[in-house]
Amino acid sequence: MSDILTMCKIVLSSLRKKTACQMYPVKPAKFYKNSRGHIALEPAKCILCTLCAKRCPTGAIEVDRTKGVWQINRFKCILCNECVHSCRPVALSMENQYAAPSANKDIETHNVEIKKPAAKPVAPGESAENS
């Protein structure tokens, strides 16, 4: 049995309902606790262990231990949460809000204080140039 009334009923009843859209820029976006928006770093907690850079499947994170620089390329990051899982001092966290759009493919840089000497201690008998 075919009819056209079933659809008419849905259309007419939706006239009385409120809009189904979220009206996003006017009202803030709805997020959940698990929502993956962007990776955030707390530089004070970071110990420059480079584990996040090693675990990143896309190579979005780069860490320079000698200069104390932690960098993330937001255009490469796929929000897989691997770095957050691997971060032992809990310096990295997943924030709900999406990363801001950008016209340039800039790399975000954070300066991190070097907490212990970056260079390896030189073994006795070896010159500094060889190490």
Added chain:
Amino acid sequence: MANRTIIPFGPQHPVLPEPIHLDLVLEDEKVVEAIPNVGFVHRGLELLCQKKSFQDMVLVAERICGICSLIHGVGFVQGIEKVMNLEVPERALFLRVFWGELSRIHSHILWLGLAADAIGFESLFMHSWRVREMVLDIFEETTGGRVIFDAVKVGGVRKDISKETFTRIMKQLDKVEEEYKQIAEVFIKDFTIIHRWSNVGVLSKENAAKLGAVGPTLRASGIKSDTRMLKYGAYEKIDFEPIVEHTCDCYARSLVRVKEVYQSFDIIRQCYNKISEGEIETKVTGFPTGEFFSRVEQPRGEVIYYVKGNGTKFLDRFRVRTPTFANIPPLLQMLAGCDLADVPAIIISIDPCISCTER
């Protein structure tokens, strides 16, 4: 004999969200033959297995497709787990089924919307996607992503669902089903839809079997075949019967999908009742050595994963046979003899996913 004309269809066409090109050979308004041409979005994902570790490859596998992403991940992970002889905790298997069936619901509702859009039924398209949005919200709440979930890993799953959240989600799903019921009625009963899809794109039972159709396309041609019947993962503890239609046309294919959504709601309820507390992952040690063919059922049909490990963290070979790839020869069979105006409706009826096909 009328003059033959060749009309190019795609890769850019209002009805297609993805690029596939068909050369339609016409005699007057009738299509005599369709010559497909694919390869516009080839990304070479299969070769990436030699550069990414097998654990990172799960993320690549999930990104083969934006709609059935989780089930792609499950297929790959299942292959690796068989090669490495890993015992996956039961809770993880049930969670995979839960998210997998939720993916099926969102994929089928998405398809129903797109199919309505292809025949010019805009209001039904909007209403279908309104219902799908509620399913995406559940995904975002449980996995953190809306279409790419990253919820599966080798040896288990990444995210757990607490008892309270699960109970709340089940209540939410009841609401989704109520809303869906109204939309589904339209797909079953509406005059426009029956008129537009009945006896269009007929694929006989013999041709469907001979040309190797899979998924809803096969089941709409009267063949009871579903990869979930292999009882992989937690499906061995779940009762269900594949949905079969016998009219073999576009309308039958839409009916199969409409009914499969109800079936998925039922499987999710079974999951909720049968899931037990426990671990969600096992520790993975060592590297895969050996090869395995993993088969899982996606919303679009059967997907086959071949993985071959060589004892290092990189795989030797990784091969995917996606459902749309298997459904292209049946599609060409359906197109031969149809009217030019029916071509968009027929192409949409196999639920083509070109990004899957070209990997």
